[in-house]
């Protein structure tokens with residue numbers, strides 16, 4: 001019999017549902033040293049939380065995260081709330097000796113992220129682990145891209161071109177949901193999806209950004225107020241309007257430690273693009289290209305081949321030797337968004353069971369947070385803008 005490890009999750013909206021699916025299915029597909037038990041789900045409304053617990057497979061429901069953190073049957077706390085509560089819950093859970101998995105971005109400010117990274121360092125000395133949930137690292141094609149870069153197949157990296165394009169707020173009547181509020185989310189497209197491309201780019205290249213120069217914009221400055229906990233579908237709105245105090249789009253350039261030049265674009269105004277997390281990397285020996293809208297594919301150009309034969313080649317990343325893919329279906333049958341969360345909890349559980357530091361750590365989350373803050377500072381500094 002494998003040891004059982006209890007999980008308590010805070011939040012049951014979009015991310016909570018995605019994480020629940022991962023906790024439910026991970027043991028069925030991966031042979032893990034421990035078995036997660038979905039001990040308790042925490043949310044604010046007793047009725048809605050109890051219903052969500054039943055639907056998503058949690059054994060109990062709580063309405064106060066402080067109670068959840070105290071439970072003897074909870075050894076892992078999974079934080080799926082908006083960014084304004086990450087720091088408080090994570091720091092308390094780590095102090096209580098619970099391992100923590102926390103949604104991205106790690107926090108709403110650098111100061112909060114620093115406190116979380118400090119709490120994680122201190123907890124690690126007691127054998128308590130913490131990980132930030134940058135799930136796109138767990139797309140098999142992204143993990144394969146990192147492997148190819150690490151093996152030197154791209155040579156010296158020259159360019160990194162990253163985009164995260166969505167279109168769910170193009171309509172100016174789309175309501176002011178929490179992701180569009182600074183007090184809840186910290187920033188707009190920048191923190192929500194820009195954070196993903198910064199992490200993905202740093203993960204694939206194995207290098208950190210050393211500096212940035214940025215532009216941000218809020219195209220729609222007022223929106224109808226949202227009723228209750230309206231989600232990405234923008235289902236409920238009131239007659240009143242409120243001010244949008246976060247960015248709708250963020251564009252920035254940067255430089256990596258190894259000298260590669262980078263460009264980043266995060267926007268929710270790319271009409272027709274639904275979840276296009278894209279990255280292209282050009283090196284002295286080859287290039288890679290990925291688009292999440294075709295997430296089972298990685299494009300690779302080997303520049304060492306004879307020019308007559310070289311060119312971008314489509315790798316269908318579903319072979320048993322590809323990262324994570326062998327646990328699922330026969331080659332060619334493909335994975336989806338939800339599998340990235342299953343891979344995330346698999347890696348987290350393995351690290352917890354082995355007593356090793358999971359990746360990405362809170363320190364990695366803090367590094368991304370510093371990039372987001374640098375982007376905001378650069379965008380606010382109009383003295384750097386050259387008028388033509």
Ligand code: SOE
Pocket residue numbers: 014166192193232275
């Ligand atoms: C909304 O932009 C969102 O759900 C993000 O919050 C997620 O992190 C991303 O995976 C998909 O889009």
